[in-house]
Amino acid sequence: MMAWRRIRGVALAGLMAGTALSAQAFADYENALETYIAAKGQQDVQSRVIGAIDLWQKSALAGDVRSARILGDLYSHQNLVPGDDDMLPEETGVVLKDSVEALAWYTIAATHDFDDYQQKTPLPAEIGARIAAQRRLPLVREMMTDGQVVAAQRRVEDLLGGGSGFDLLRLGKMRAQGIGLPKSNVEALKYLYLAKGRGRGTSAAASTMVGTLETLMAQTDVAAAKTLAEEWQPPLPDTYASLTKSERDAKDQLTKLQFQEIRAALDELTKEFKGDEEVVDKALRAVGFFFDENDNNKLDKAERVAAIKRFQTSLFIDRRGGRPLSNEERAMASDVATGILDPLQTVELMRRAAERGHAPSQHIYGVMLGRGIGTKKDGVAAIEMLKRAADQDYPLAHYSAGIFYVEGIIAERPLQQSITEACFHLRMAGYLKYEPGNKAQKAYCNFD
Structure with a gap:
C-alpha cells in the first residue's frame, strides 16, 4: 500500500x-x-x-x-x-x-x-x-x-x-x-x-x-x-439495459417521446431559451425543487445543479410508482441525476411547471406544443396552454398566441387562422408593454 x-x-x-x-x-x-x-x-x-x-x-x-x-x-x-x-x-x-x-x-x-x-x-x-x-x-x-x-x-x-x-x-x-x-x-x-x-x-x-x-x-x-x-x-x-421493452414502456414515460423529434427540434429549443437560464430557474421553483423567499433571485450554478438533480431523481422515483428505492435503484437514480437537463427532461419540467400554473412555463410549453418541439404538435393544446398564461396577464403568451393565430398551426388537431383573435392577443401584448406586440399589430391588424 x-x-x-x-x-x-x-x-x-x-x-x-x-x-x-x-x-x-x-x-x-x-x-x-x-x-x-x-x-x-x-x-x-x-x-x-x-x-x-x-x-x-x-x-x-x-x-x-x-x-x-x-x-x-x-x-x-x-x-x-x-x-x-x-x-x-x-x-x-x-x-x-x-x-x-x-x-x-x-x-x-x-x-x-x-x-x-x-x-x-x-x-x-x-x-x-x-x-x-x-x-x-x-x-x-x-x-x-x-x-x-x-x-x-x-x-x-x-x-x-x-x-x-x-x-x-x-x-x-x-x-x-x-x-x-x-x-x-x-x-x-x-x-x-x-x-x-x-x-x-x-x-x-x-x-x-x-x-x-x-x-x-x-x-x-x-x-x-x-x-x-x-x-x-x-x-x-447500462442501468436500463436489463429492463424489458414492456418495462420501459410502462415505467419510463419520457422515453416514449421520439428522440428523432427531439434532435430535429434541439436547435429551435435552444433559440427559444436564448441561453437564458432564468426560465429554468423559475420552473424549478414552481415545481418545488428550489425554494427562495425572493422568487426573482437567480440561482447560482451550484444551486441550479442541485435543483436539477432533485428533479431528475423525482422523475426516476415517479417511474417506479413512487415507492421507496432499493440500494441498487438508488445507485441507478444517482446515474440519472446528472445535474444537466436533456431535451426530454426540459420538456417534462416545463409541462409540470405549466400544470402548476406557472405562466412563463405555460408560455414555453405552449410554444413547444405549437411548434412540435420535443413533443407532438397540437394546435388545440398549444393555444389552450398559451391562453392559461395570457389569463395571468403574461405578455409573451398573448404575443405567441397572436402569432399562432396569424399563421395557424397544421397538426392532427389544428389551429385555424383568425385575424380577429390574433389582433386581440397582439393588442393585449402591447397594452402589457411588450413592444413586439405593438409592432405585430401594425403588420397584421387594421384599426382604421
Whole structure:
C-alpha cells in the first residue's frame, strides 16, 4: 500500500500542470482507486468495488484516459496496483473476466486524443495510461474470436454514442481513419452529422470533416449517412439495459417521446431559451425543487445543479410508482441525476411547471406544443396552454398566441387562422408593454 501512497503524493504535487478536466478526472480516478483498495477484507467489499467501478466508468466517459485503462485492466484481471499486495479483480467476487468489456475499454484508452477533449497539457500518468492500453490491446485481442472482437467494437460505439459532442466527433474520426473501429466513411459521416451543432467545441471540427468526406464520397453514400443520422437513437444507459421493452414502456414515460423529434427540434429549443437560464430557474421553483423567499433571485450554478438533480431523481422515483428505492435503484437514480437537463427532461419540467400554473412555463410549453418541439404538435393544446398564461396577464403568451393565430398551426388537431383573435392577443401584448406586440399589430391588424 505504501508504494501507491507515494505515487499518489507525487502525482498530486504535479496536478496543477493539467487542464481543468484533468483535475476533476484525477480526483474521481483517485477516489475510485482508494475505494477499491480499501475494500479488501471488508464485509461490504462487493458494494465498494461496484461503487469504484461506477466512478471509473463515469470518469472514463468524461474523458479520463486512466479510468478507461484501469477498467481494461479490471476486466482482463490484471493487478491494478503493481508492486502492492492489493486485491486482484478475481478476488472481488463481482468482477468476472470479460474480454469483450476489456477490449472495449482498452480501445477507448488507446485511441484517446487529448486535443479532442481540450486537454492541451496531459499529465505523464495520462500519457502512460494511453501507452499501457496500446500495449495491452493486441494481447487481449489475440485471445478472442472474431465475433467477440466485433462485440467489443459495438460496445465502444455504445459507450461513446451516449456521450457528448466530443464523443460523437471522436467516433466519426475513428470510423473515418479505421483506428479502433472498422473504417467506414458512411458510419463516420453519420457520427459527424450528429456531432455538428452540439457545442462550439465540436461544431467547427465536425463541419470541416463533413465537408471533406462529402467531396470524397458518392452521393448515394452521403444520402445513406444522412438517413442513418436521422434514424439514430442514443443507446440506453447500462442501468436500463436489463429492463424489458414492456418495462420501459410502462415505467419510463419520457422515453416514449421520439428522440428523432427531439434532435430535429434541439436547435429551435435552444433559440427559444436564448441561453437564458432564468426560465429554468423559475420552473424549478414552481415545481418545488428550489425554494427562495425572493422568487426573482437567480440561482447560482451550484444551486441550479442541485435543483436539477432533485428533479431528475423525482422523475426516476415517479417511474417506479413512487415507492421507496432499493440500494441498487438508488445507485441507478444517482446515474440519472446528472445535474444537466436533456431535451426530454426540459420538456417534462416545463409541462409540470405549466400544470402548476406557472405562466412563463405555460408560455414555453405552449410554444413547444405549437411548434412540435420535443413533443407532438397540437394546435388545440398549444393555444389552450398559451391562453392559461395570457389569463395571468403574461405578455409573451398573448404575443405567441397572436402569432399562432396569424399563421395557424397544421397538426392532427389544428389551429385555424383568425385575424380577429390574433389582433386581440397582439393588442393585449402591447397594452402589457411588450413592444413586439405593438409592432405585430401594425403588420397584421387594421384599426382604421
